[in-house]
Amino acid sequence: MPTKLASIEEYRKLVDSYDTFLFDCDGVIWLGSELIPGVKEVISFLKSSNKNLLYVTNNSTVSRKDYVKKFEKLGLTVTENEIYGSAYATAIYLQKIVKFKAEKEVFIVGGAGIKKELELVGIKVSDKVIPPMSGTEDIKKILPDSKIGAIVCGLDLNMSYGKMAFAHINLMTNEDCLFIATNDDSSFPVENQIFPGAGSILSVLVTSTKKKPAVIGKPYQTMFDSICASHEIDLRRTLMVGDRLDTDIDFGIAAGIDTLVVYTGVTTEEEACNPKNSQATFSMGSFGELSALID
Amino acid sequence: MPTKLASIEEYRKLVDSYDTFLFDCDGVIWLGSELIPGVKEVISFLKSSNKNLLYVTNNSTVSRKDYVKKFEKLGLTVTENEIYGSAYATAIYLQKIVKFKAEKEVFIVGGAGIKKELELVGIKVSDKVIPPMSGTEDIKKILPDSKIGAIVCGLDLNMSYGKMAFAHINLMTNEDCLFIATNDDSSFPVENQIFPGAGSILSVLVTSTKKKPAVIGKPYQTMFDSICASHEIDLRRTLMVGDRLDTDIDFGIAAGIDTLVVYTGVTTEEEACNPKNSQATFSMGSFGELSALID
Numbered sequence: 185m186p187t188k189l190a191s192i193e194e195y196r197k198l199v200d201s202y203d204t205f206l207f208d209c210d211g212v213i214w215l216g217s218e219l220i221p222g223v224k225e226v227i228s229f230l231k232s233s234n235k236n237l238l239y240v241t242n243n244s245t246v247s248r249k250d251y252v253k254k255f256e257k258l259g260l261t262v263t264e265n266e267i268y269g270s271a272y273a274t275a276i277y278l279q280k281i282v283k284f285k286a287e288k289e290v291f292i293v294g295g296a297g298i299k300k301e302l303e304l305v306g307i308k309v310s311d312k313v314i315p316p317m318s319g320t321e322d323i324k325k326i327l328p329d330s331k332i333g334a335i336v337c338g339l340d341l342n343m344s345y346g347k348m349a350f351a352h353i354n355l356m357t358n359e360d361c362l363f364i365a366t367n368d369d370s371s372f373p374v375e376n377q378i379f380p381g382a383g384s385i386l387s388v389l390v391t392s393t394k395k396k397p398a399v400i401g402k403p404y405q406t407m408f409d410s411i412c413a414s415h416e417i418d419l420r421r422t423l424m425v426g427d428r429l430d431t432d433i434d435f436g437i438a439a440g441i442d443t444l445v446v447y448t449g450v451t452t453e454e455e456a457c458n459p460k461n462s463q464a465t466f467s468m469g470s471f472g473e474l475s476a477l478i479d
Numbered sequence: 480m481p482t483k484l485a486s487i488e489e490y491r492k493l494v495d496s497y498d499t500f501l502f503d504c505d506g507v508i509w510l511g512s513e514l515i516p517g518v519k520e521v522i523s524f525l526k527s528s529n530k531n532l533l534y535v536t537n538n539s540t541v542s543r544k545d546y547v548k549k550f551e552k553l554g555l556t557v558t559e560n561e562i563y564g565s566a567y568a569t570a571i572y573l574q575k576i577v578k579f580k581a582e583k584e585v586f587i588v589g590g591a592g593i594k595k596e597l598e599l600v601g602i603k604v605s606d607k608v609i610p611p612m613s614g615t616e617d618i619k620k621i622l623p624d625s626k627i628g629a630i631v632c633g634l635d636l637n638m639s640y641g642k643m644a645f646a647h648i649n650l651m652t653n654e655d656c657l658f659i660a661t662n663d664d665s666s667f668p669v670e671n672q673i674f675p676g677a678g679s680i681l682s683v684l685v686t687s688t689k690k691k692p693a694v695i696g697k698p699y700q701t702m703f704d705s706i707c708a709s710h711e712i713d714l715r716r717t718l719m720v721g722d723r724l725d726t727d728i729d730f731g732i733a734a735g736i737d738t739l740v741v742y743t744g745v746t747t748e749e750e751a752c753n754p755k756n757s758q759a760t761f762s763m764g765s766f767g768e769l770s771a772l773i774d
Contacts, residue, residue, distance in 0.1 A: 245615060317636035320540060323669045341612035343643075345636045349674045356673065370686045374618045378651065379644045380687035387682040391665045392675035 185457045186445055186467035195474050198466065202442070204236040204422040206268075206411075208402075211427030211449020212471055213239070216375050219258050220448050222472025227260060229478050237266055238411065240424075242401035242431065244271040244338035244366035244382065245295035247304075270366040270401035273410040274336055275301040277400055280413045282362065288333025291354065293347050293385065294340045298366060302336070314346030326350050328357035337389060337397065338366035339382040348388050355393045363389070367401025369431065402426075403434035425471060427451055429462045437462060446471050480752045481740055481762035490769050493761065497737070499531040499717040501563075501706075503697075506722030506744020507766055508534070511670050514553050515743050517767025522555060524773050532561055533706065535719075537696035537726065539566040539633035539661035539677065540590035542599075565661040565696035568705040569631055570596040572695055575708045577657065583628025586649065588642050588680065589635045589661060597631070609641030621645050623652035632684060632692065633661035634677040643683050650688045658684070662696025664726065668745075697721075698729035720766060722746055724757045732757060741766050 189198060207213060213223050230237060239262065241251070248264040255262045271294075278284040289310040292298050299309050310332060317323065326349045335351045354361050368383035386397065400406045411417065422441045426432020427449025436443035445456045445464035448471070456467055468474075484493060502508060508518050525532060534557065536546070543559040550557045566589075573579040584605040587593050594604050605627060612618065621644045630646045649656050663678035681692065695701045706712065717736045721727020722744025731738035740751045740759035743766070751762055763769075 320636070320667075320669060322636070323667075323674050324672075326674070341614070341617070341640045343638065343640050345638050345675070345680075348638075348679075352675050353672065370689075372615075372618075374615060377619075377648065378687075379618050379621070380640070380647050380683055384643075384683045384687040385640075387686040388675055388679045391682040392673075392679040394665075 185459070186464040189466050189468045192476050195477050198423075198444070199230070199233065199235075199474065199477065202235070202421050202423040204238065204417060205230060206238050206240050206422065206424045206436070206441075208426035208428065208432045208449075209239055209241050210373065212425055212446055213260070214258055215448060219260075220470055220472050222470065222475035224258075224260060225478055226472060226474040229474070236415075237262075238268050238415065239266060240268045240402065240407065240411070240435075242270045242367035242369055242382070244269060244274070244297050244401075245341070246271075246297040247300040248272050249300070250297065268407075268411055269297065269301070270407065271295075271297040271301040271338065273407050274298065274338075274364060274366050274400045275305045275307060276410040276413055277364070277398075277406060278302065278307050278334065279305045281406075281409060284362075285333055287331075289331045290334045290336050291332050291351060292336050292338075293343060293351050293389070294336060294338030294366060294382070298336055298338050312350065314344065314350050317345055322346075323349060326353055328353045330358065332358065332361060334362035334364055335389070336364045336366065337382070337386045339372055340385050343385055348392070351389055352392050355389065355395060363393070363395050363397040365397040365399045365401075368399045369401070402431040403438055405438045407435065408439040429456065429464070433462045433464045436464075442466070444468060444471075448472075480754070481759040484761050484763045487771050490772050493718075493739070494525070494528065494530075494769065494772065497530070497716050497718040499533065499712060500525060501533050501535050501717065501719045501731070501736075503721035503723065503727045503744075504534055504536050505668065507720055507741055508555070509553055510743060514555075515765055515767050517765065517770035519553075519555060520773055521767060521769040524769070531710075532557075533563050533710065534561060535563045535697065535702065535706070535730075537565045537662035537664055537677070539564060539569070539592050539696075540636070541566075541592040542595040543567050544595070545592065563702075563706055564592065564596070565702065566590075566592040566596040566633065568702050569593065569633075569659060569661050569695045570600045570602060571705040571708055572659070572693075572701060573597065573602050573629065574600045576701075576704060579657075580628055584626045585629045585631050586627050586646060587631050587633075588638060588646050588684070589631060589633030589677070593631055593633050593661060607645065609639065609645050612640055617641075618644060621648055623648045625653065627653065627656055629657035629659055630684070631659045631661065632677070632681045634667055635680050638680055643687070646684055647687045650684065650690060658688070658690050658692040660692040660694045660696075663694045664696070697726040698733055700733045702730065703734040724751065724759070728757045728759045731759075737761070739763060739766075743767075
């Protein structure tokens with residue numbers, strides 16, 4: 185069961201114990217389009233205490249630049265360096281971890297955020313456009329392209345059969361073609377509703393190719409490896425803060441760092457205390473409660 | 480191991496033993512766009528011997544009317560009644576088996592063949608059109624519709640995130656909304672290549688909703704129940720002829736009828752004789768070999 189933090193002494197000890205705080209955003213910092221009370225003040229306080237703050241999100245539809253705007257809209261000041269989206273983590277993975285060949289191109293089944301982040305680190309993105317299919321005859325025109333060195337799949341609001349078929353045929357034809365997913369969240373929350381997420385889109389290719397992708401985003405270790413490839417991280421003094429056990433808390437556990445679950449998002453206290461579920465190190469009603477530390 | 484038929488006596492006994500022949504088409508009757516040698520003559524011979532012939536296909540992209548044209552193009556004469564596609568079987572399932580309510584509508588993630596077949600048996604098809612998504616803001620506009628009584632998913636060459644999201648939200652919001660798949664073949668063969676099939680498209684909704692659809696097509700019993708709902712079938716005198724163990728032969732086995740595997744499609748003799756795989760009753764190099772029976 186996570187140790188429940190509720191007194192000012194416990195809050196102070198938590199802040200003193202860590203230099204780096206990794207945050208999930210939705211359900212911790214904001215909920216939908218509303219800031220969670222007190223969190224803005226706590227973030228200012230942690231920054232003025234020289235803490236390193238990193239926002240770790242599986243959302244690959246937007247780039248870090250777009251994410252900075254989202255923070256600004258809510259009245260929070262962050263820099264691009266503090267944001268770690270799965271699109272950027274995928275770029276870092278390709279650049280620093282697998283050392284993607286300069287002469288190869290990536291074909292993306294996903295949003296504009298992925299293209300932006302890949303191009304920013306100098307990775308070539310295929311400009312292949314597959315026209316809409318008018319019948320099965322059109323499928324024959326979809327041929328593999330030896331330039332394609334990786335398929336990157338994320339949440340794609342413009343998914344199409346043609347894109348899927350082109351990704352599929354490259355994965356099946358070219359044994360060296362990498363298969364990468366920004367994340368595999370089956371759902372994508374929008375306001376109070378749940379819609380199909382990147383993991384649901386991805387399942388088309390997993391089913392058709394019978395191949396398993398390298399998944400970058402939380403809860404996978406790859407996201408953390410990617411963070412460590414571009415930031416100095418002391419594992420013992422790093423805390424992961426999140427609202428979901430199966431992504432955020434599992435991510436911290438896989439990385440070997442302490443975790444804090446908050447109840448301002450999807451997980452209830454009952455679920456967090458259920459021994460069958462992943463166990464966070466600490467729990468707290470809301471991260472905003474730390475505002476009690478501010479004079 | 481299937482009993483291998485190779486002599487004229489064995490061929491004659493096979494023909495005499497059955498009144499109804501159920502055929503898979505691709506890999507049995509034709510391969511891609513080429514007729515398999517001898518098959519045309521054998522079909523004429525069986526018809527002149529007063530046998531009932533039914534062509535059972537999982538392809539839902541075309542209607543029976545379109546299928547008749549395909550047969551004609553290859554020089555084969557068939558009637559619509561002899562063709563049993565998964566789109567038509569889905570229509571029969573909705574009409575005769577689940578008795579779909581007249582005031583409800585079906586939302587289709589699939590090809591024009593499904594719409595045609597459903598409307599021909601008097602089932603209302605939703606004309607809902609979801610405009611292309613320009614960003615996550617557009618997802619909010621996707622709302623459930625209480626008129627939708629079933630989601631039917633097949634191979635959809637015009638699949639889109641909007642369609643998937645609309646199907647998803649209806650399945651999640653309305654507990655009575657039926658979830659039906661024309662078939663769950665993960666692959667769709669086009670000429671010599673394999674592309675994502677209906678089962679791969681379907682996996683988006685299976686992953687996002689965590690619900691299991693009623694699958695109509697081979698190898699599922701539903702297709703056979705649907706055939707029996709519109710044809711007189713004597714199980715003991717019915718033979719399923721196919722080239723695939725995991726769809727055609729399993730379909731015959733599930734239905735409790737005898738099966739014949741032919742080696743003009745995807746299955747090799749080695750695979751058919753492997754005791755780990757589904758076991759057909761009989762095997763034959765090609766269905767065209769029966770032409771030896773013709774004077």
